[in-house]
Amino acid sequence: AQKVTQAQTEISVVEKEDVTLDCVYETRDTTYYLFWYKQPPSGELVFLIRRNSFDEQNEISGRYSWNFQKSTSSFNFTITASQVVDSAVYFCALSAANFGNEKLTFGTGTRLTIIP
Amino acid sequence: DAMVIQNPRYQVTQFGKPVTLSCSQTLNHNVMYWYQQKSSQAPKLLFHYYDKDFNNEADTPDNFQSRRPNTSFCFLDIRSPGLGDAAMYLCATSRSGGGPSYNEQFFGPGTRLTVL
Numbered sequence: 001a002q003k004v005t006q007a008q009t010e011i012s013v014v015e016k017e018d019v020t021l022d023c024v025y026e027t028r029d030t031t032y033y034l035f036w037y038k039q040p041p042s043g044e045l046v047f048l049i050r051r052n053s054f055d056e057q058n059e060i061s062g063r064y065s066w067n068f069q070k071s072t073s074s075f076n077f078t079i080t081a082s083q084v085v086d087s088a089v090y091f092c093a094l095s096a097a098n099f100g101n102e103k104l105t106f107g108t109g110t111r112l113t114i115i116p
Numbered sequence: 117d118a119m120v121i122q123n124p125r126y127q128v129t130q131f132g133k134p135v136t137l138s139c140s141q142t143l144n145h146n147v148m149y150w151y152q153q154k155s156s157q158a159p160k161l162l163f164h165y166y167d168k169d170f171n172n173e174a175d176t177p178d179n180f181q182s183r184r185p186n187t188s189f190c191f192l193d194i195r196s197p198g199l200g201d202a203a204m205y206l207c208a209t210s211r212s213g214g215g216p217s218y219n220e221q222f223f224g225p226g227t228r229l230t231v232l
Contacts (some may be wrong), residue, residue: 033219043204045223046161091158095219102147102210103218106158 002027004094006107013082014115021077021110024094030051031097034068034075042087046057051075052097079112087114119143120224122207127195128230137192139207139225148190149221150182151206159206165190166212194229202231
Protein backbone atom coordinates (compact mmCIF):
# COMPACT_ATOMS: atom_id res chain seq x y z
CA ALA A 1 0.00 0.00 0.00
CA GLN A 2 1.12 3.53 -0.67
CA LYS A 3 1.24 6.23 1.95
CA VAL A 4 2.29 9.88 1.99
CA THR A 5 2.95 11.72 5.23
CA GLN A 6 3.10 15.47 5.58
CA ALA A 7 3.79 15.93 9.25
CA GLN A 8 3.49 19.71 9.18
CA THR A 9 -0.18 20.59 9.34
CA GLU A 10 0.30 24.35 9.35
CA ILE A 11 3.28 26.64 8.89
CA SER A 12 3.45 30.41 9.18
CA VAL A 13 6.45 32.46 8.13
CA VAL A 14 7.09 36.12 7.60
CA GLU A 15 7.35 37.28 4.02
CA LYS A 16 10.79 36.86 2.44
CA GLU A 17 11.75 34.03 4.75
CA ASP A 18 12.60 30.63 3.32
CA VAL A 19 10.35 27.71 4.19
CA THR A 20 10.60 23.96 3.67
CA LEU A 21 7.63 21.64 3.45
CA ASP A 22 8.34 18.04 4.33
CA CYS A 23 7.03 14.96 2.58
CA VAL A 24 7.77 11.33 3.44
CA TYR A 25 6.35 8.47 1.43
CA GLU A 26 6.00 4.71 1.57
CA THR A 27 5.64 2.41 -1.40
CA ARG A 28 6.57 -1.09 -2.44
CA ASP A 29 6.81 -0.11 -6.09
CA THR A 30 10.27 0.10 -7.58
CA THR A 31 9.14 2.72 -10.04
CA TYR A 32 6.87 5.54 -9.02
CA TYR A 33 6.17 9.23 -9.41
CA LEU A 34 6.12 11.95 -6.80
CA PHE A 35 4.22 15.20 -7.13
CA TRP A 36 3.62 18.48 -5.42
CA TYR A 37 0.38 20.39 -5.88
CA LYS A 38 -0.63 23.82 -4.64
CA GLN A 39 -4.22 24.56 -3.64
CA PRO A 40 -4.88 28.29 -3.22
CA PRO A 41 -8.06 29.53 -1.53
CA SER A 42 -9.87 29.37 -4.88
CA GLY A 43 -9.77 25.58 -4.57
CA GLU A 44 -8.11 24.51 -7.79
CA LEU A 45 -5.20 22.12 -7.46
CA VAL A 46 -2.22 23.50 -9.34
CA PHE A 47 0.49 21.13 -10.50
CA LEU A 48 4.00 22.14 -9.40
CA ILE A 49 6.30 19.24 -10.13
CA ARG A 50 6.48 15.57 -11.08
CA ARG A 51 9.55 13.49 -10.27
CA ASN A 52 10.30 9.98 -11.46
CA SER A 53 11.78 7.67 -8.85
CA PHE A 54 14.80 7.07 -11.07
CA ASP A 55 15.69 10.75 -11.12
CA GLU A 56 17.15 11.84 -7.81
CA GLN A 57 18.52 15.12 -9.02
CA ASN A 58 17.29 18.12 -7.14
CA GLU A 59 15.29 20.60 -9.14
CA ILE A 60 15.00 24.35 -8.98
CA SER A 61 12.32 26.45 -10.62
CA GLY A 62 12.56 30.09 -9.74
CA ARG A 63 11.98 30.43 -6.01
CA TYR A 64 10.91 26.79 -5.74
CA SER A 65 13.25 23.87 -5.21
CA TRP A 66 12.74 20.21 -4.49
CA ASN A 67 15.01 17.77 -2.68
CA PHE A 68 14.36 14.12 -3.50
CA GLN A 69 16.19 11.59 -1.33
CA LYS A 70 15.30 8.02 -2.08
CA SER A 71 17.39 6.73 0.84
CA THR A 72 15.08 8.47 3.30
CA SER A 73 11.92 8.29 1.14
CA SER A 74 11.56 12.03 1.28
CA PHE A 75 10.61 14.63 -1.28
CA ASN A 76 10.85 18.02 0.39
CA PHE A 77 9.81 21.35 -1.11
CA THR A 78 11.51 24.65 -0.35
CA ILE A 79 10.24 28.11 -1.16
CA THR A 80 12.94 30.77 -1.10
CA ALA A 81 12.12 34.38 -0.31
CA SER A 82 8.47 33.58 0.33
CA GLN A 83 5.72 35.88 -0.88
CA VAL A 84 2.14 36.41 0.25
CA VAL A 85 0.94 34.74 -2.99
CA ASP A 86 2.57 31.54 -1.80
CA SER A 87 -0.08 31.22 0.91
CA ALA A 88 -1.96 28.02 0.12
CA VAL A 89 -2.33 24.39 1.04
CA TYR A 90 0.40 22.25 -0.46
CA PHE A 91 -0.11 18.56 -1.15
CA CYS A 92 2.55 15.97 -1.78
CA ALA A 93 1.35 12.94 -3.76
CA LEU A 94 2.58 9.59 -4.98
CA SER A 95 1.54 7.31 -7.82
CA ALA A 96 2.66 4.06 -9.29
CA ALA A 97 4.29 4.20 -12.69
CA ASN A 98 2.32 1.33 -14.16
CA PHE A 99 0.17 2.09 -17.17
CA GLY A 100 -3.43 2.02 -16.10
CA ASN A 101 -2.60 2.48 -12.42
CA GLU A 102 -1.75 6.13 -12.15
CA LYS A 103 -3.93 6.94 -9.16
CA LEU A 104 -2.60 9.61 -6.84
CA THR A 105 -2.18 9.01 -3.14
CA PHE A 106 -2.19 12.38 -1.43
CA GLY A 107 -0.71 13.45 1.84
CA THR A 108 -2.92 15.38 4.22
CA GLY A 109 -1.48 18.70 3.11
CA THR A 110 0.41 21.56 4.74
CA ARG A 111 -1.31 24.91 5.08
CA LEU A 112 1.28 27.61 4.49
CA THR A 113 0.58 31.16 5.57
CA ILE A 114 2.93 33.94 4.56
CA ILE A 115 2.64 36.92 6.88
CA PRO A 116 3.17 40.30 5.20
CA ASP B 117 -6.04 27.48 -23.45
CA ALA B 118 -6.59 23.80 -22.98
CA MET B 119 -8.18 23.15 -19.67
CA VAL B 120 -10.49 21.23 -17.37
CA ILE B 121 -13.85 22.90 -16.81
CA GLN B 122 -16.32 22.09 -14.09
CA ASN B 123 -19.91 23.24 -13.87
CA PRO B 124 -21.42 24.55 -11.81
CA ARG B 125 -18.80 26.00 -9.48
CA TYR B 126 -21.30 26.03 -6.64
CA GLN B 127 -24.23 23.66 -6.28
CA VAL B 128 -26.87 23.66 -3.58
CA THR B 129 -29.20 20.71 -3.29
CA GLN B 130 -31.64 19.35 -0.79
CA PHE B 131 -31.19 16.24 1.27
CA GLY B 132 -32.08 13.28 -0.94
CA LYS B 133 -32.50 15.27 -4.15
CA PRO B 134 -30.38 13.88 -7.00
CA VAL B 135 -27.67 16.12 -8.34
CA THR B 136 -25.30 15.94 -11.31
CA LEU B 137 -21.94 17.62 -11.56
CA SER B 138 -20.23 17.98 -14.90
CA CYS B 139 -16.66 18.07 -16.10
CA SER B 140 -15.30 18.75 -19.54
CA GLN B 141 -11.79 18.88 -20.89
CA THR B 142 -10.07 20.20 -23.97
CA LEU B 143 -6.81 18.36 -23.31
CA ASN B 144 -7.88 15.18 -25.11
CA HIS B 145 -6.68 13.16 -22.15
CA ASN B 146 -7.81 9.56 -22.00
CA VAL B 147 -8.06 9.31 -18.21
CA MET B 148 -10.58 11.25 -16.13
CA TYR B 149 -10.93 11.22 -12.35
CA TRP B 150 -13.44 12.35 -9.76
CA TYR B 151 -12.23 13.30 -6.29
CA GLN B 152 -14.13 14.29 -3.18
CA GLN B 153 -12.42 16.77 -0.89
CA LYS B 154 -13.90 17.64 2.47
CA SER B 155 -12.80 20.63 4.47
CA SER B 156 -9.15 20.49 5.57
CA GLN B 157 -8.69 17.03 4.09
CA ALA B 158 -6.81 15.61 1.16
CA PRO B 159 -8.68 14.80 -2.05
CA LYS B 160 -10.13 11.31 -2.01
CA LEU B 161 -10.47 9.43 -5.26
CA LEU B 162 -14.00 8.23 -5.94
CA PHE B 163 -13.49 6.62 -9.35
CA HIS B 164 -11.78 7.11 -12.65
CA TYR B 165 -12.23 6.30 -16.30
CA TYR B 166 -9.34 4.84 -18.21
CA ASP B 167 -10.62 5.51 -21.71
CA LYS B 168 -14.12 3.98 -21.50
CA ASP B 169 -13.26 1.61 -18.69
CA PHE B 170 -14.82 2.59 -15.38
CA ASN B 171 -12.79 1.96 -12.23
CA ASN B 172 -14.57 2.34 -8.91
CA GLU B 173 -12.68 2.70 -5.65
CA ALA B 174 -13.62 0.01 -3.17
CA ASP B 175 -14.87 2.43 -0.55
CA THR B 176 -16.88 4.69 -2.85
CA PRO B 177 -20.53 4.56 -1.76
CA ASP B 178 -23.11 3.24 -4.21
CA ASN B 179 -24.78 6.62 -3.93
CA PHE B 180 -22.11 7.95 -6.29
CA GLN B 181 -22.26 7.10 -9.97
CA SER B 182 -20.43 8.38 -13.01
CA ARG B 183 -20.91 8.59 -16.74
CA ARG B 184 -18.47 9.35 -19.51
CA PRO B 185 -20.38 9.70 -22.78
CA ASN B 186 -17.30 10.72 -24.75
CA THR B 187 -13.63 11.62 -24.30
CA SER B 188 -14.35 15.22 -23.38
CA PHE B 189 -17.12 14.89 -20.82
CA CYS B 190 -17.57 13.14 -17.52
CA PHE B 191 -20.44 13.41 -15.05
CA LEU B 192 -20.76 12.69 -11.36
CA ASP B 193 -24.25 11.71 -10.23
CA ILE B 194 -25.14 11.68 -6.56
CA ARG B 195 -28.40 9.79 -6.36
CA SER B 196 -29.51 10.73 -2.86
CA PRO B 197 -27.21 13.32 -1.32
CA GLY B 198 -26.79 13.24 2.41
CA LEU B 199 -25.41 15.92 4.68
CA GLY B 200 -22.11 14.04 4.73
CA ASP B 201 -21.75 14.45 0.97
CA ALA B 202 -21.24 18.18 1.25
CA ALA B 203 -17.75 18.73 -0.10
CA MET B 204 -15.67 20.07 -2.95
CA TYR B 205 -15.74 17.74 -5.95
CA LEU B 206 -12.68 17.87 -8.15
CA CYS B 207 -12.37 16.54 -11.66
CA ALA B 208 -8.96 15.75 -13.07
CA THR B 209 -7.55 14.40 -16.29
CA SER B 210 -4.31 12.79 -17.30
CA ARG B 211 -2.69 11.23 -20.32
CA SER B 212 -1.59 7.66 -20.11
CA GLY B 213 0.99 6.03 -22.36
CA GLY B 214 4.32 7.53 -21.39
CA GLY B 215 6.22 10.57 -22.60
CA PRO B 216 6.29 14.15 -21.34
CA SER B 217 3.56 15.06 -18.86
CA TYR B 218 2.63 11.38 -18.55
CA ASN B 219 0.68 10.77 -15.38
CA GLU B 220 0.46 14.47 -14.54
CA GLN B 221 -3.07 15.13 -13.43
CA PHE B 222 -4.68 18.41 -14.44
CA PHE B 223 -7.42 19.55 -12.10
CA GLY B 224 -10.50 21.60 -12.69
CA PRO B 225 -11.55 24.41 -10.32
CA GLY B 226 -13.96 22.12 -8.48
CA THR B 227 -17.65 22.22 -7.65
CA ARG B 228 -18.55 23.03 -4.07
CA LEU B 229 -21.64 21.08 -3.11
CA THR B 230 -23.88 22.18 -0.27
CA VAL B 231 -26.60 19.86 1.01
CA LEU B 232 -29.47 21.45 2.91
